[in-house]
Amino acid sequence: MWQKLSQILRRERVVWKTAAIVAAAMVLLNLTGCFQLLEWAALDSFFRWRPVESADDRIVIVGIHESDIDRLGQWPMSDRQLARLLEKIKAQQPSAIGLDIFRDLPVEPGHAQLLEIYRSTSNLVGIEKVSGQTVAPPHLLSQQGQVAMADLVVDADGKVRRGLVSLVDGEGRLRLSLGAMLALQSLEKRGIVLQEIDRRSPAQPVRLGRAVFRRFQSSDGSYIRTQATGYQILLNFRGFPCRDTGSPCPFRMVSMAEVLDDRLPPDLMRDRLVFVGTTAPSVGDVFPTPYTRNPSTRMTGVEIHAHLASQILSGALDGRSSIRTLPDPLEWLWIFGWSGCGAACGSRFLQRRRGTIVGLSIAMVGAISGSYLAFLGGWWLPGFLPFLAIGGSGVGSIAYVLFVNLQLSYRKLEEYAQTLELKVRERTRELQRSEAALQAANRELQRLVSIDSLTQIANRRRFDEYLDREWQRGVRERLRLSIMLCDVDYFKIYNDTYGHPAGDRCLQAVASAIARAVKRPADLAARYGGEEFAIVLPNTDFKGAVQVAQLIQQEVERLQIPHESSPVSPYVTLSLGIACQIPSAQNSPKALVVAADRALYRAKERGRNTYYLDEMSVL
Structure with a gap:
């Protein structure tokens, strides 16, 4: 058996060597953090693609909406108004009340009435902020030990993907977050308490009912050396924010007006966790999450606390899975496996060229699908890295086969x-x-390295080479050189509306239109990246460049590609930035690209679907 295995390894040494080299390169690059944002984006997509879960009826959110603030006539609300709201909620006999409103100072009138509510409501929990710019809790609730943290953990891209369960403050005291405290109090009433599994483990696993929770580590999943202060867990959100009208709310949310006007069933909150907080965007207590696609889909802080409480409750009572990650060696093995698939497909390039391309495409789709299916099972596996490893090992194998x-x-x-x-x-x-x-x-081989596989026009590498060559010629002959950057307007919204296959077809059609408009043999149209295209126009002044820009817009307009979600046109449009210079030895082509990019930004500022000429080009 070992002899047969040895023969297979020798025969397929190109495959496994290429797979190992590419996988190692991907892992090393990933350790620098360069793929972290891309993996986060893949995780966010998995959350949005996941089927909607049923609402958690153990939690009720009392949201203070914009209409409630208009009715109050002020913000913050007075102590009398807050006391009346809490008294109405208390009358429904909830299991616990989480007050997600900072109340470190009195807001007259009615402070004495609010203090009486604090004294008489043993299941009321107030909040404080313990990190960054601290905010003190209500003094009386602090004396009674009825205070939790309202702090949230925000990633480098500004999104909330982790939940803070507890934190040891500077005085050595253990502080629980609002969602964690309410959930643990509710479970304790059911006789379910925390049980340590292995105190010596860095993950500090604990058993809570049917669930096992593990502390987030700084390099879990696709995080790279992330600050992991306190006991954090990866949030397993139940669904979209309640403000997203296109999706059901994961919790029962009622307005403050409904509570004050007694428009709710008398047992709606009985034995349930009740979170009270602002949902009005004007207050500013909103945060981007994996579900955030635009400012209107940001999630309120009170919802995030409710999601953390729901995750703890549903895990302990229902066995609902948390988001788990694999140890680094297993993640590397996952990447190596997909890299091997790419290398195996590429090694058959000479025998089956079309089959190789199809095989690589299937492998890439399989990598993304495998990561998504694992996510549905509660596992977060790298999604972008295997995709990149397949492409890298496939190209490497093809190059090696051609070289041999x-x-x-x-x-x-x-x-x-x-x-x-x-x-x-x-x-x-x-x-x-x-x-x-x-x-x-x-x-x-030259075609593969110079042509963009999707649009069949020149790729970024060919663009850089050609621009550098024309720049040097312009330096020698003192000829003007123009370039143009084109961006498909609101392409991300187009993808979200019509899907990625339609987005690919849109890019192909736009690329063909640009190629038709760029008519001179010396001109070069290339895909610059994503939905962005670039055109090099040798020996062309700004007037000629403007004519080409107008031709491109006419060709794209003639396509009549529907784009119902675009704010500027019912059809797909382009924004174009133009820059023109006489190359000099003291400058570089990069300056021309920067000028064109600046002009493209100005075109977008002017409302998109237009072109803009960089001011330096007119001089």
Whole structure:
């Protein structure tokens, strides 16, 4: 068996060597943090793609909406108004009340009435802020031990993906967050308490009913050396924010007006956790989460506390899974496996070229699908890295196969030169056939490295090479050089509306339109990245560049690609930035690209669906 395995390894050494090299490169690059934002974006997509869970009826949110603030006539609300609200909630006999409103100072009138509510409501929990700019809790609730943290953990991109369960403050006291305290109080009434599993483990696992919770580590999942102060867990959100009208709210949310006007069933809050907090955007207590696609889909702080409480409750009572991650070696093995798939497909390039491309595409889709299916099962696996590893190992294998084939061809040429004169004619014909095959392989390789696979126009690499060459020619001959950056307006919204396959078709159509508008042989149209295209116009002044920009807009407009979600047009449009300079040895092509990008930004500021010429180009 070992002999057979050894033979397989020798025969497929190109595959596993390529897979190992590419996987190692991906892992090392990932350790620098360069893929962290991309993996977070993949995780956010998984949350949005996941089927909607049923609402958690153990939690009720009393939201103070904009209409409630208008009715109050002031913010913050007075102590009398707050006391009346809490008294109405208390009358429904909830299990616990979480007051997610900072109340460190009295707001007259009615402070004495509010203090009486504090004294008589043993299941009321107020909040404080203990990190950053601290905010003190209500003094009386602090004396009674009825205070929790309102602090949230925000990632580097500004989104909330982790929940803070507890924190040891500077005085050595253990502080619980609002959601955690209410959930633990509710579970304690049911006889469910925390049980330590392994205190020596860095993850500090604890058992709570049917669930096991593990402390978030600084490099869990795709996080790279992230600050992990306190006991944090990855939040397993139940669904979209309650303000997202297109999706059901994960909790029962009622307004303050409904509570004060007695418009609720008398047992709506009985034995339930009640969170009271502001949902009005004007107050500013809103945060981006994985579900955030625009400012209107940010989640309020009181909802985030409710999600944390729901995660603890549903895990302990229902066995609902938390978001788990694999140890680093297993994640590396996951990447290596997909890298091997890409290398295996690429190694068959000479035998089945079309099959190789299809195989690589299937493998990439499989990597994303595998990560998504694992997420549905409660596991967060890398999604972008395997995708990139498949492409890298596939291209590496193809390049190696072509290189080996090239070496074999040269070896045959040497053999042909040593043959007898009697076979010169026959061997010459064979040489011609081999040379033709070699040229075809070289042309294919050149096409692969210079052409964008989706749009079939020049890629970023070809653009950089061509711009540098034309820049040097412009320096020698003192000729004007113009470039243009084009961006598909609101393309992310287009993808969200029509789906990624439609987005790919849109990019292909736009690329064809640009290619039709760029007519001179010396001009180059290229895909610059994502939905952005670039055009190099040698020996062209700004007037000529403007004419090309107008032609491009006309060609794209003629396509009539529907874009019902675009704020500027019912059809797909472009914004264009134009820059024109006479190249000099003291400058570089990068300055021209920066000028065009600046002009593109100005075009977007002017409302999009237009072009803008960089001011320096007019001089």
